[in-house]
Amino acid sequence: MTDLAATDPLPKPKRDFLPALLPIILALAVLPLIGSGSSWVTLTVASLAMGMMIFIMASGLTLVFGLMDVLNFGHGAFIAVGAYVATLVLLPLAGWVQADSLLVNLAVLAPAALLAMAVSGALGLVVERVLILPVYGQHLKQILMTTGGLIVAEQALYALWGPQIIPLPLPTSLRGSFIIGDVAIAKYRLLAMLVGLVVFLAVQLVLNRTKIGLLIRAGVENREMVEALGYRIRQLFLGVFMVGSALAGFGGIMWALYREQVHASMGNDLTVLIFIVVIIGGLGSIGGCFIGALLVAMVANYGGFLVPKLALVSNILLMVAVLMWRPRGLYAVTSR
């Protein structure tokens, strides 16, 4: 064959489905161990809902690392800020939240979510310009700066809102469960799954069907060549950082409603979990991040049910197992 004429077809690219099948394999594998079908469904739905929320919070972080090799240990701050900002809308309009009407509930949730995303995104702009810009290419300084930023953000939240945990009840129409046979599926978990899926599909659509998305994917692979083609990757990165921060803020309000409370350390608490997801998924990979988030949530839920004593370390064990199998994560994108 001559490469020039290329009369022969290309070798079929290897489709790597195994990581994508892992959540299904895991879910089926634990079914006999759990025994009860209804418990299994409840745990699985809880895992999927939790996984989707973690994915929303982690998706920005994986792109930030993949695109610019920036270790942002302050990502959790956007989560907490998003949740706190949402309370500015949800608490004064508690009557709307408690109204027994889905439309009224959504009418208060939507502006709360938009405000949370706007403030988190704007905070992302400030963090990138002030904390990260001076330390590009210096991992140790990035860790110090962003960890410091997280501490400052957390303390600022304490100063502004006080040290107490703020209760954030679920809107009335999202309370309760759908009962199917002897299985109860919480309404909010279904909503979280749906929202997470929509976010995942939207991100995939942007990455695969728009020029900005192509630039992000190309930048994750080889940012130098993207610049040599004439694109200012720093601006692209700033945009990705802001969107990632906004998504984290959105994830923050989702998570706060899921736990029905807001507290200043919630971002810090989630940081380790989110980093595990990003590392398991493969730095820079949205698909990997999605699978990683589902796996982490499943291991937390199934593990907590089956072996409660292992619950605290289950995700670390998962990460170790995945990295022993695939040292660069489930779907490696960058060579870093």
Add this chain to the structure above:
Amino acid sequence: MTDLLTLAGVNTHIGRYHILHGVDFGVPEGQTTMLLGRNGAGKTTTLRTIMGLWPASSGQIALAGQRIEANATPDIARLGIGYVPESMAVFSDLTVKENLVLAARDGPLDDSRLEWIFGFFPALRRFWLSRAGSLSGGQKQMLSIARAIVEPRKLLLIDEPTKGLAPAIVVALIECFAEIKRRGATILLVEQNFRVAQEIGDAVLVMDNGKIVHRGDMAELANDSAAQERLLGLSLEAHQ
């Protein structure tokens, strides 16, 4: 003939290593200038310095009279420079089409220009929707060059395009470079294969130890075997 690109006293450091030592040369407009030299002479560093990927620590670089040594890489590229790195650097996760869509930064792909490119590299048409990562080395090189010429550029910087390629592809590349030149582009091409350089070069620059040690007419150097031996030594033996 005026020089489209000029370098004057360019020094480049990578970390604590001093790689380019006062590089001076001009690239005449509309010509193909070959940059030859032994491995490690500084050829790739020269191209990367022009592109701003390893910025010059001192000296001047000008494109059509406009100083560019302090510009960022994207701004340099936007002045009309196409760059084909030695590693080819195709985006392997993207399809052939997506690679070219990204390279066409001024708008949608121009069908007639694509047909012109497919004339040299028919494989790109055939594998239009295939992932670039699944292409062979030669096909990746075709894609890398196609990316640099998918829109008209004033100057092309091409780093060792024929390295490791089959003779049939080298012939196609030579034909492609000749056609690009006929369309008015200026080319600065790093090459180790002297026969290829002989065939497509108008002017020649020879580097050694980070300096230009010879500049002149390609045809003259091609007819002066003593100069070839003296200037290129090992690389000549390796490729002839």
